[in-house]
Amino acid sequence: MSQRPLSVVYVTQDCAVALQRSLQSIDDLADEILVVDGGSRDDTMEVARAAGARVLQHSWAGFAAQRQYAVEQAANDWILMLDSDELLTDCGREEIRQVLQQKPEAAAYLLPRYSVFRSRRIRHGDWRHDVVIRLFDRRQGQYDLDELVHEAWRSRGKTAQISCPCLEHHSYVSYAQLLAKAGRYTELNAQKVVARGRSVGPWAPMSHALWAFFRGYVLRLGFLDGVEGGAIAWTTALGAYFKYAIARDLLAAQAGKRR
Secondary structure, X not given: OOOOOEEEEEEEOOOHHHXXXXXXXXXXXXXXXXXXXXXXXXOHHHHHHHOOOEEEEOOOOOHHHHHHHHHHHOOOOEEEEEOXXXXXXXXXXXXXXXXXXXXXXXXXXXXXXXXXXXXXXXOXXXXXXXXXXXXXXXXXXXXXXXXXXXXXXXXXXXXXXXXXXXXXXXXXXXXXXXXXXXXXXHHHXXXXXXXXXXXXXXXXXXXXXXXXXXXXXXXXXXXXXXXXXXHHHHHHHHHHHHHHHHHHHHHHHHHXXXX
């Protein structure tokens, strides 16, 4: 049986070096490579075109909305959504090929992913187990447009999981990059807290931060990943602290407007 046509889709922004490595990992899996770029100022679009990708420019619309737009522009119904800092592993490529050559048992597939931080594979802590829906039939789901960050595909059909580690996530190359990205996500996460409509007590920032560090560094053995494990645990705790601290500010501002 021939393989079902597959579009490998990227949403990009200033990621030329990472994208080039990711595109090389796809090999001959894709029938189409689609790159939707939000306005890169580096060579991202040139790298994509050189690899044979179809490139579209679309002003940044938010994480979920940008991905949904990209999915809708693809030529094929089966989509493999990749981030520019993700590499498809050899075993992942073969298992995806097998899924597409047979009658898929599900409408969406969870792909196991492991992270590499400063050239070290992270095996413990909050990053130790990670699965993401990245292979799916676009006719049976969509991205949740209400999610401001950590957007995910919502399948209306059955979801299955591929067994082998499919994705190698080269998330951060430096401590500075880890800290900067955590800061960018913090305010979006605070907005999610506010949107839930719950009160945030004065001790919430500290209690959530302490629990986040203890969970990742002690309970989930993050200390076994050395300095990198410590950086991940502390940054997660810092993000938790300011997530709830900023949420308190936002809630106080809302209350002030109602007076």
